[in-house]
Amino acid sequence: MKKLKGIICLITLGIFISSAYSCIGQSKTKLSKKPLVVFVTGDHEYSGEETLPIIAAELEKNYGMRTIVLKAAPDHNSEENIPGLDALKEADLAIFYLRWRRLPEDQVKYIDDYLNSGKPVMGFRTTTHAFNYPKGHPLERWNAFGEFALGAPPGWGKGGHTHYGHNSSTDVSIVPAQAKHPVLTGVTPNFHARSWLYRVLPDYPSKGSTWLMMGKSVNPDKAAIENPVAWTWKTAAGGKVFTTTLGHPEDFKEEGFQRLVINAIHWTVGKPVPKKWAGKMDINVPYRQ
Numbered sequence: 001m002k003k004l005k006g007i008i009c010l011i012t013l014g015i016f017i018s019s020a021y022s023c024i025g026q027s028k029t030k031l032s033k034k035p036l037v038v039f040v041t042g043d044h045e046y047s048g049e050e051t052l053p054i055i056a057a058e059l060e061k062n063y064g065m066r067t068i069v070l071k072a073a074p075d076h077n078s079e080e081n082i083p084g085l086d087a088l089k090e091a092d093l094a095i096f097y098l099r100w101r102r103l104p105e106d107q108v109k110y111i112d113d114y115l116n117s118g119k120p121v122m123g124f125r126t127t128t129h130a131f132n133y134p135k136g137h138p139l140e141r142w143n144a145f146g147e148f149a150l151g152a153p154p155g156w157g158k159g160g161h162t163h164y165g166h167n168s169s170t171d172v173s174i175v176p177a178q179a180k181h182p183v184l185t186g187v188t189p190n191f192h193a194r195s196w197l198y199r200v201l202p203d204y205p206s207k208g209s210t211w212l213m214m215g216k217s218v219n220p221d222k223a224a225i226e227n228p229v230a231w232t233w234k235t236a237a238g239g240k241v242f243t244t245t246l247g248h249p250e251d252f253k254e255e256g257f258q259r260l261v262i263n264a265i266h267w268t269v270g271k272p273v274p275k276k277w278a279g280k281m282d283i284n285v286p287y288r289q
Contacts, residue, residue: 034066035269038091040098040111042072042082043126048097049076050285051252055261062278063262065269072101079103079132085110092119093269096149097247099126102133108142118237120268121149125195125247129156150243151206151233159203165221168196172229172246172256178212182273183232183242183263188256192218193229194287198245201227205243209233213260215245230260232267240268249285258283 039056041049049071056067068087072078079102088094088110103111115121123130128146132155133139144154146161153161170193174184197217205211209231217224233241242264251257258281263273 034064035092035271036066036068036087036090037093037095037265037269038087039067039069039095040082040085040088041070041096042076042078042101043097043099044077045099045288046097046125046247047076047249047285047288048124048247051247051249051283052095052097054252054281054283054285055265058262058278058281059265063266063274065265082107088114093122093265094119095122095124095265096127096130097124098130098145100132101130102139103131105139108139115149115235115239116237118235118239120240120242120270121235122242122264122268123150123152123244125198125245128152128161128198128200128243128245147204147206149235150241151204151209151231152243152245153200153204160199160201161204162199163196164199164217164224165219166196168217168219168221168224169194170197170215170229170246171218172213172215174213175211178210181210181212181232183212183230183260183267185259185263185273185275186277187260187263191254191256193246193248193254193257194250195229195246195248197224197227197229199225199227200245201225205231206233213244230264240270242268249283249287252281252283252285255280 039052053069056069059065070084073081085107130145131142146152147154153159173190197215211228211231213230214226215229216226230244266273
């Protein structure tokens, strides 16, 4: 009888230990399911390394994500060094805000591997011309990053890529046919952006893109046409893409733009767009020029 009780006790203990390990495993699984969003910044002009950390903090606080923010070193004007790009190996989403970088080959390799993995990509404004290697450089093809990563023109001045003057601004509106797109959930149908409108038409956004928002230049310095300012696309490797040519620090003060960005992050990473908006963020970052 004692022997039988002992066996029962051992079985009970085994079940308890198994249950405990199961709980621990579930806890680890829950943690691992939090998407890791890696922000890669360095843009000279628009203070992306200051606006995007505020977005990152909001994702961690209110939207159940993990984030890493990488910055050009020693400061935003450093064109040849962004430490920590190996974080892209574990990223579920890479978000770029770059302008005319000349990173070394070993750092570019992490970006290349990420793009080839078919994971999602987001890009802001000057990321259409993220790199600026001299003619004949082994990495010169990366000057077309905007084209192969974002469905945008292949560098500044290419394909008619220009803007309508620093004294202009942009009226932004939702493309009516896309009003129910998840990325536009709760986004104000019309808002004003400080960004001067980028011209990407007629050849871009690339074939297969979905235009979400259009921009109309206000006080342009030349004859202006409406242009897409936000679109989705897919990379050659099948990665989901969200691109916006907006991104002036004053744009980040606009709640409609904030919500567009938070929605786009969820959509690209494969998470449902939040039904409940956590509220407007306090973003007050200066423009450098």
